[in-house]
Amino acid sequence: MEVLDQPQTTKSAGATPSLASFVAPTASGSSWWTQLQQDAWKQYQSMPFPARNDEHFRFTDRSKFQFENLSHRSALSDKAKKQILQTSVDDRLKKQVGGRFVFGNDQLLFRQDLAKELAAQGVIWKPFLEAVEQHPELIQKHFMKEVTTLGSEKFARLHQAYVQAGTFIYIPKNVEVNLPLEAFHWIGDDKEMVFPHTLIVAEANSKVEIIDFFQSVDSENGGFCAAVCDLHAGPGAQVRYVATQLWGRQTRSFQLQSILVDKDAHSKTLNLNMGGAYSRLESKSRMIGSGSRSDMLSLTVANDKQEFDQRTFQEHVAQSTNSDLLFKNALADESRTIFSGMIEVDLGAQKTDAYQSNRNLLLSDTADANSMPGLEINANDVRCTHGSTTSQIDDAEMFYMRSRGVPLSIARKLFTLGFFQEVLERINDKELETELLDLIDKKYSQTKSL
Amino acid sequence: MSETATPDINIDRSVGDFHYDMSYEFDAGIGLSEKTVDYICDVKGDPQWIRDFRKQALKVFESKPMPTHWATKDLENIIFQNIRYYLSQGQVPKRSWDDVPDDVKKTFERLGIPEAERKFLSGVEAQFDSEAAYSNIKAIVAEQGVIFVGSTEGLHKHPEIFKKWFGKVIPTTDNKFSALNSAVFSGGSFIYIPPGVKVKHPLQAYFRINAQNFGQFERTLIIADEGAEVTYMEGCTAPKFETATLHSAVVELVALKGAKIQYITVQNWSSNVFNLVTKRGLAMEDAEIKWIDCNIGSRLTMKYPGVILKGKRARGEVISIAMANSGQHQDTGAKMYHLADDTTSNIVAKSIGIGDGRSTYRGMVHIPKHLKGCKNNTECDALLINTNSRTDTYPAIQVRGNKNSVQHEASVSKVSAEQIFYMQQRGLTEAQAMSLSVNGFVNDLVRQFPLEYSVELKRLIDLEMEGSVG
Numbered sequence: 001m002e003v004l005d006q007p008q009t010t011k012s013a014g015a016t017p018s019l020a021s022f023v024a025p026t027a028s029g030s031s032w033w034t035q036l037q038q039d040a041w042k043q044y045q046s047m048p049f050p051a052r053n054d055e056h057f058r059f060t061d062r063s064k065f066q067f068e069n070l071s072h073r074s075a076l077s078d079k080a081k082k083q084i085l086q087t088s089v090d091d092r093l094k095k096q097v098g099g100r101f102v103f104g105n106d107q108l109l110f111r112q113d114l115a116k117e118l119a120a121q122g123v124i125w126k127p128f129l130e131a132v133e134q135h136p137e138l139i140q141k142h143f144m145k146e147v148t149t150l151g152s153e154k155f156a157r158l159h160q161a162y163v164q165a166g167t168f169i170y171i172p173k174n175v176e177v178n179l180p181l182e183a184f185h186w187i188g189d190d191k192e193m194v195f196p197h198t199l200i201v202a203e204a205n206s207k208v209e210i211i212d213f214f215q216s217v218d219s220e221n222g223g224f225c226a227a228v229c230d231l232h233a234g235p236g237a238q239v240r241y242v243a244t245q246l247w248g249r250q251t252r253s254f255q256l257q258s259i260l261v262d263k264d265a266h267s268k269t270l271n272l273n274m275g276g277a278y279s280r281l282e283s284k285s286r287m288i289g290s291g292s293r294s295d296m297l298s299l300t301v302a303n304d305k306q307e308f309d310q311r312t313f314q315e316h317v318a319q320s321t322n323s324d325l326l327f328k329n330a331l332a333d334e335s336r337t338i339f340s341g342m343i344e345v346d347l348g349a350q351k352t353d354a355y356q357s358n359r360n361l362l363l364s365d366t367a368d369a370n371s372m373p374g375l376e377i378n379a380n381d382v383r384c385t386h387g388s389t390t391s392q393i394d395d396a397e398m399f400y401m402r403s404r405g406v407p408l409s410i411a412r413k414l415f416t417l418g419f420f421q422e423v424l425e426r427i428n429d430k431e432l433e434t435e436l437l438d439l440i441d442k443k444y445s446q447t448k449s450l
Numbered sequence: 451m452s453e454t455a456t457p458d459i460n461i462d463r464s465v466g467d468f469h470y471d472m473s474y475e476f477d478a479g480i481g482l483s484e485k486t487v488d489y490i491c492d493v494k495g496d497p498q499w500i501r502d503f504r505k506q507a508l509k510v511f512e513s514k515p516m517p518t519h520w521a522t523k524d525l526e527n528i529i530f531q532n533i534r535y536y537l538s539q540g541q542v543p544k545r546s547w548d549d550v551p552d553d554v555k556k557t558f559e560r561l562g563i564p565e566a567e568r569k570f571l572s573g574v575e576a577q578f579d580s581e582a583a584y585s586n587i588k589a590i591v592a593e594q595g596v597i598f599v600g601s602t603e604g605l606h607k608h609p610e611i612f613k614k615w616f617g618k619v620i621p622t623t624d625n626k627f628s629a630l631n632s633a634v635f636s637g638g639s640f641i642y643i644p645p646g647v648k649v650k651h652p653l654q655a656y657f658r659i660n661a662q663n664f665g666q667f668e669r670t671l672i673i674a675d676e677g678a679e680v681t682y683m684e685g686c687t688a689p690k691f692e693t694a695t696l697h698s699a700v701v702e703l704v705a706l707k708g709a710k711i712q713y714i715t716v717q718n719w720s721s722n723v724f725n726l727v728t729k730r731g732l733a734m735e736d737a738e739i740k741w742i743d744c745n746i747g748s749r750l751t752m753k754y755p756g757v758i759l760k761g762k763r764a765r766g767e768v769i770s771i772a773m774a775n776s777g778q779h780q781d782t783g784a785k786m787y788h789l790a791d792d793t794t795s796n797i798v799a800k801s802i803g804i805g806d807g808r809s810t811y812r813g814m815v816h817i818p819k820h821l822k823g824c825k826n827n828t829e830c831d832a833l834l835i836n837t838n839s840r841t842d843t844y845p846a847i848q849v850r851g852n853k854n855s856v857q858h859e860a861s862v863s864k865v866s867a868e869q870i871f872y873m874q875q876r877g878l879t880e881a882q883a884m885s886l887s888v889n890g891f892v893n894d895l896v897r898q899f900p901l902e903y904s905v906e907l908k909r910l911i912d913l914e915m916e917g918s919v920g
Contacts, residue, residue: 053519059848347838365852366819375843377862380803380834384862388847391855 017049017065021193021224025072025162032140033132040160047154056151059338059370060309064252064278069191070224072162076104076188080217085110088184088213095431098179099125104186104217106165106194118177124170125181128197131168138170142201146230146258150282150311155254159195159226166197171206171237180209180432185227187216187251193224200230202237202265209240211432214247214255216275221248229257233265235289240268242432244439247275249304254280259296263289263318270427272436273300273308274443284313287321296325297423301440302335302367303447312341312356320351328359328423330416331367332447340372343386347378356386361393361419363412363450413444474579478536480663484508487633490536494602494636499613507622507632514626522779524750528724533665533696535634537579577637577657577668591649597642598653601669604640611642615673619702619732619758628728631667631700638668638699643678643709652681652714652900657697659723665696672702674709674737681712683903694749695723703731703739707761710738716903718747718910721777725751730785733793735761742899745772745780746910754812756785759793759824769895770799771907774807774839775914783812783845784828788854792823799830800892803839804914810842811860819850830860833891835884835915885915 024041049065050057076084081104088102089110098118102110114125124135132139144160147153167183185196202208216223225247233239247253253276261267273279285294300308314323329337339358360369373386393415401411420440424433444450478489487508491501516525577600591598597608604612622632639655659666674680697719705711711731719725725748731739741755757766768784786795801809811830832841843860865887873883889896889908896904 051519055520058846350837360849362849362851362854365822366850368819368848368850370849371845371847371858373843373845373858373860375832375841375860375862377832377834377841378838380837380839380864382834382862382864386843386858386860388845388858389856390847390849391857392853 017062018068019049020068021070022067022158030133030136032136037161037163040157044154044157044161047157049154050151054151056311056340058340058372061278061307061336064307067224067252070193071191072193073106073164074189074192076107080104080188081109083217084184084186084188087215088186096179098177098181100182100184101127101167102184102186103165103196105188105192106196108165118175121175122172123175123177124168126168128166128168128199129164135168135170138201139168139199142199142230142232144228144230146260146284146286148256148258148282148284150284150313152254152256152280152282155226156228156256159197159228159256162195162226163197163228165194166199167210169200169208169210171202171208173203174205176207177209180211182211182213184213184215185225187221187223187225187248190218190222190250193226196225196227198227198229198241200239200241201232202239203234205236206234207238209242211242211244214243214245214253214275216246216248216251219248219275220250222250222252222277223248225251225253225255227253227255229255231257231259231267231269233259233261233267233292235263235265237262237265239265240427242270242272242427244272244436245275245279246439247279249275249277251276252278255282257281257283259283259285259294261285261287261289261292261294264291265289266293268295268427269297270423271298272439273298274439276306278307278309280309280311282311284315285323286315286317287323288317290318290320292318293322294324295426296323297426298327299420299423299436299440300327300329300337301443302329302337303332303443303449305334307336307338309338310340314341314343314354314356316343316345316349316352316354319349321349321353323354325356326359326423326426327357328361328420329369330361330363330419331369332363333449334364334366334368336368336370338370339388340374341386342374342376343384344376345379345382345384350379350381352379352382352384354382354384358388359419360390361416362390363393363416409450412450416444417441474537474661476536476538478534480534481531482508482533482535482634486535490634490636493536493538496605497609500605503617503622504633507629510622511626511629511633514629516626521752522750522781524779527694528696532663534661534663535665535667536636537661537664538636577655577666579659579661579664579666594647595644596647596649597640599640601635601638601640601671604671608640608642611673612640612671615702615704616671617702619704619730620700620728624728627698627726628700631669631698631728634665635667635669635700637666638670639672639682640670641672641680641682643674643680645675646677648679649681652683655682655684657684659695659697659719663695665698668699670699670701672711672713673704674706674711676706677708678706679710681714681900683714683716683900685716685718697723697725697727699727701727701729705731705733705737705739707734708736709734712740712742714742714899714903716744716746716907717751720747721749723748725753727751727753729753729755731755731757731766733757733759733761733764733766735790736763737761738765738767740767741769741784743768743770743782744907745770745782746914748778748780750779750781752781754783754785754814756787756814757795758787758789759795760789762790762792764790764793766793766795768797768799769898770797771892771895772799772801772809773911773914774801774803774809776805776807779808779810781810781812783810785814786816786826788817788821788824788826791821793821794825796826797828798895800895801830801832801841802835802888802891803832803841804835806836806838806840808840808842810844813845815845815847815849815856815858817849817851817854817856821854822852824851824854826856828856828858831891832860832862833888834862834864835888881915885912888915
C-alpha cells in the first residue's frame with residue numbers, strides 16, 4: 001500500500017490559509033432570515049478549514065487562499081457604475097431577454113422585470129432579498145437544501161451568512177419561459193467580496209433558461225466570490241443554466257452548484273471559465289426520479305498562472321437515469337487545471353447510464369493538467385464509463401493545415417476553437433454559441449505566448 | 451513448457467485451507483516493540499547497519515498515521531499488538547527436498563511445489579511463515595552466475611549488491627506498511643541476474659502463512675543487470691483462521707539498461723488476510739518492467755504496483771486482474787512515474803465483483819514538465835455479477851511537458867443477458883454460461899500469463915463463480 005498523493009506540487013507548502021476578512025456580517029431583512037444568516041455564520045465559525053490532506057483539495061495550490069482586507073457592499077464610483085451598465089445593458093440591447101438584473105458589489109443597479117403575461121401566469125423572477133420578503137415559504141422550502149459535499153462546505157456556510165444579491169426564479173407547472181433570463185454580478189473594486197445566489201425552482205413540465213455573468217470592472221482586479229446556484233427541476237421540467245465566469249485576473253472564487261433532477265426532467269448546465277487567479281467550481285447533480293437526465297458541460301481557457309479547480313459529482317439515486325458530463329480545458333503558459341469527478345450509482349439504481357469525460361489540451365510545455373475521474377458503482381445493471389485524455393495539438397493536423405496554406409498560428413487557433421466547438425454545439429442555441437465562442441476567441445488572442 | 455499443460459501449482463483455496471500444529475524453534479512472541487526487532491536481528495545474525503535500519507523504520511512506522519483519509523476504514527481492524535512478527539523452524543533454507551522437516555514438507559507437497567520444480571522451473575524458493583524452508587536453483591542457471599536466494603542469505607553473502615539497492619526503490623518512509631516491513635522483514639527472495647543473461651524459465655516462489663495471528667513480512671529484491679531478462683512468479687496461500695492475519699511485503703525491482711523483468715503474482719490468500727503490499731520497480735534506459743498481478747483471495751488487498759521510468763525509452767506495464775467475492779475488498783491499481791523522455795507506460799486493469807464484493811482501481815500517472823514524448827494508456831474495466839456488487843475507480847493523472855499524451859478510460863458493465871440466453875439455449879447451465887462469460891472478459895489478459903498460470907486462473911474463476919448465480 002502506498003501513499004498516492006505524492007509527489008505534491010503545492011508551490012508554497014508553508015502558507016496557511018488566512019480568512020481574516022470574514023467577520024460577522026451585518027443583519028438585514030426579516031427576522032427568520034436574519035436568524036438563518038446568523039446560524040450560518042456560527043456554523044461557518046465552528047467548521048475547520050479543509051485539512052492539508054483533504055482529498056477534496058488534492059493538487060490544489062492552497063497558497064492562494066489568502067483572504068485579507070476585503071470589504072462587502074462598498075459604494076461604487078460613478079465611473080464603475082457607468083461601465084457596468086454600458087456592458088451589461090446598453091451593449092446588449094440587441095439580445096432579446098425575458099428579464100435582466102445587474103448587481104455591482106452585491107447591490108442592485110438595474111432591473112428589467114418579467115413581462116406582465118408571465119407574471120400573471122405565476123412566474124416569479126426577483127432579486128433575491130426581495131424574494132425573501134415576498135415569498136418566504138418558497139425560499140424556506142428550497143434555499144440551500146442541497147448542500148454540496150465536495151470540499152467547500154465552509155464556504156457554503158460563509159455564502160449563506162453573507163448572501164444578499166442574486167436571483168430567485170420560480171416557474172409554475174406547465175409554464176414555459178421562452179426568452180432567457182440574465183443576471184450580471186460585478187466586482188467593482190480590487191478588494192471587494194461578493195456572494196451571488198441563484199435559486200431556480202422549475203415545477204412540473206415547465207421550461208426556463210438562466211444565464212449568469214460574473215465580471216470585474218477592471219480585468220486585472222482581485223477580489224473574492226463565493227457563489228451558490230441551486231437548481232431544482234421538477235418532474236418533466238426542462239432547465240438550462242449557463243454560468244459565464246469572466247473575473248479579473250487576481251480574483252479568487254468558489255462557485256458551488258447543485259442540480260436536483262426529478263422524474264423525466266432534463267437539466268443542462270454549462271460553465272464557461274475564463275477569469276480569476278484561483279477559480280473553484282463544485283458541481284453536483286442528483287438524479288432522483290426515473291427518466292431524469294443531467295448534462296454537465298464546462299469549457300475552460302487557462303493562461304498565465306491561472307488555476308481552475310473543478311470537482312464534480314453525478315449521483316444516480318433512482319432507476320433508469322442518465323447523466324453526461326464533458327469538461328474541456330485548454331491550458332497555456334503556466335496555468336493549472338484540476339478535474340476531479342465522481343459518478344456514484346446508488347444501491348438499486350439499475351439501468352443507470354452515466355458518462356464522464358475530461359479532455360485537456362496542453363498549449364504549452366509548462367501547463368499542468370491534473371485529472372481524477374472516478375466511479376463508485378453499487379448496482380450491476382448499469383452502463384458507466386469515463387475517460388480522460390491529456391495531449392498536445394497533433395503535429396499531423398498542423399501539417400495538414402499548413403500544407404493548405406494556413407499559417408501555423410492560425411492553424412493552432414482554429415484547432416483550439418474547434419476543440420471547444422463540440423461542447424458549444426450541445427447547448428443548442430446559435431446566438432449564445434456565437435457569444436461564448438467570441439469570448440473564447442478573445443481570450444485566446446490575448447494570450448501573448450500563443 | 452508446452453508439455454506441462456496440466457498445472458501442478460494448485461493454489462485454489464480448498465487445497466490451501468489446511469494447517470499443521472508446528473512447534474516453532476524461534477518465536478518472537480506477540481506484539482511489536484524494539485525488543486521484537488532486536489530478537490529478529492539476533493536470530494538472523496543481522497549486521498549492525500540492518501539493525502539500525504530496522505529500528506529507524508520502526509520509529510517511522512509508529513509515527514505514521516493510518517492512511518484512512520483516502521483508504522478504507524477496514525484498516526482500523528488490524529491490531530498490531532496482537533500479531534506475531536517472527537516464527538521459524540530454523541533459518542537456513544534446505545537445499546534438498548529430503549532435508550526439509552516432514553510437517554513443512556507436507557504443506558508444500560499439498561501445494562505441489564516439488565513436482566512443479568522438477569518439471570520446468572529454474573529455481574524455487576518456498577517460504578513458510580517467516581523463513582524460507584526450501585530453496586534450490588537449477589545448476590545451469592547457477593552456472594550463469596544467477597543468484598537466487600532468500601533475502602537473509604543475499605544480505606550475508608552478497609552484501610556489495612544487496613546494500614547498493616536495498617531500500618532504494620521503496621524508501622522506508624514511503625508509507626506506514628513499507629515502514630512496518632522494513633522494521634520486521636524476514637524471508638523473501640534476493641535475485642541477481644548478471645549482464646546479458648536471459649533466464650529461460652521462470653524463477654518461482656511460494657509464500658504460505660501457517661500460524662494464526664501471524665504477520666508475514668517478506669522482502670524481495672530483484673536486480674537485472676544490463677541486458678538481462680528474468681521472469682519471476684509468486685503464489686500465496688494461507689489456511690483460514692478465525693482471526694485476521696497480516697501480510698505486508700515489500701518488493702523492489704531494478705532493471706538496469708536494456709534489462710527486462712516480468713513479475714507475476716497470483717494471490718489467493720484466505721479471506722481473513724489483510725494483504726497490504728508495496729511493489730515498485732525502477733527501470734533505467736531502454737529497460738522494461740512488467741507487473742502481472744492477479745488478486746483473488748484475501749479480505750482486503752491494497753496493492754498498487756508501480757514503475758519509476760528513470761531512463762530514456764523505459765517502459766512500464768501493469769496487467770491487473772482482481773476478483774472480489776462477498777466479504778472481500780480488492781483495492782488494487784498501478785502507479786507510473788515518468789522521469790525521462792520518451793518513456794511509455796500501459797495499465798490494463800480488469801475487475802470482477804461477485805455478491806457484495808467490492809473492487810477498487812486506484813491509479814497514479816505522473817509526467818512532470820521538463821519531459822517530452824511520454825505516453826500513458828490506462829484502461830479499467832469492471833464486470834459486476836450481482837445487484838449488490840460494487841466497483842470504484844479513482845485514478846489521478848498529472849501531466850505537463852511537451853508532446854506527452856495520456857489517455858484513461860474506464861467502463862462498468864454486467865454480463866449481457868442475451869449472451870447468457872444464447873449459451874443456455876445451446877445447453878449450458880446458467881452457471882456455466884456465466885463462468886464462460888467471465889473468463890471471456892479477462893481472456894485477453896489471461897493469455898499474457900504463462901500457460902500453467904492461465905489454466906489455473908481459469909479454474910479459480912470457475913470456482914469463484916460457483917453458486918454466484920441464481
